[in-house]
Amino acid sequence: MKILKVIFGGDESDKFAMTERHWLICFWLILLALTLMSVFIAESADPTAWTVLFVSMTVTLKGQLVIDRLMGLRHANPLIRGLMLMYFYVLALLIVWALLFPEQLAALTTL
Amino acid sequence: MKDKLGSSFNFTAQIQNASDERPTPANIAVWILIWAELSEFALFFIVYLVVRSHNPEIFSEGPKHLNTLAGALNTLVLLTSSYCVARAMAGIRAGNTDTCMKWLTATLAMGLTYCGIKAWEYHWNGEAGIDSRTDKFFTLYYYLTFNHLLHVLVGMCTISWAMFRVQLGAFSPQQHEGLEGAACYWHMIDLAWIIIFPLLYVLR
Secondary structure, eight states, X not given: OHHHHHHXXXXXXXHHHHHHHHHHHHHHHHHHHHHHHHHHHHHHSOOOXXXXXXXXXHHHHHHHHIXXXXXXXXXXXXXXXXXXXXXXXXXXXXXXXXXXXXXXXHHHTOO | OHHHXXXXXXXXXXXXXXXXXXXXXXXXXXXXXXXXXXXXXXXXXXXXXXXXXXXXXXXXXXXXXSOHHHHHHHHHHHHHHHHHHHHHHHHHHTTOHHHHHHHHHHHHHHHHHHHHHHHHHHHHHHHTTOOTTSOHHHHHHHHHHHHHHHHHHHHHHHHHHHHHHHHTTOOOSSOOHHHHHHHHHXXXXXXXXXXXXXXXXXXO
8 A cells, every 4th residue: 555655645745746647557557558568469479560550550559659648748858859759650661661661671681 | 070060960850859748858878778778679589589488398387496586676766766767857847956866865875775686686597507508597587687686786876976076966857967867867777677577576
């Protein structure tokens, strides 16, 4: 109970801090749920194109949530935010391509 | 030369002033460090994908021998640690040093938990006869995860230093750039793991 009080409770007394705290809890729980969902799907089903697409989308979504909500870049400098988000979009696409079309990547990287 | 310096300062000023609502956390030096670290991880990810494309059987079989529970637990621990850092930042913004310290302590505890789980995982691998020379998959697995573990240790030192400065009263609701830098570095560690976990443990 004390642990739950530490996690969900808080000392910030003003209204803004209360709202921010509740949003942070909400995003944290979404992140945990996305992680558990992707593990469950990958463990319970044979690897298919849909599994790869789902897990890659989960990675992008989790990255965006951490960057925007936990790091606090949602309303920050668009260049810094854009570069951070691009990292996840580009890598997720690269993962999808490499896992769904490995022959193409192998051909491209054969000397 | 003067023009070049002038344009460089303008660029820095642009980075720091272009935000529309909230100021960007930390400073430009921290963001350059974060991009450098993420680029290093990106290079490892690309190497992993290229080697995987040349050895599909080894890389399809490899994850089946890993301790997925340890990987999943570490993901949950790191996401929780990011939440703790965000709460610490909310605390200092509200001018509450005690709240900030409480959540930074929780972040450190999460970092220690991560290290403990990682030690258990490596021990578990050793018991199963797995090491970095087992095959190409495990070479890359150890390279990526050990490199990430080193970043977690550096992050824990950074958070400890930030806690020391909070205790000294170095940060206020108006001025807490150093703490923001430590927080952003810790989030970066979490971001790298968000990609490492599915790449090594989940996608087969």
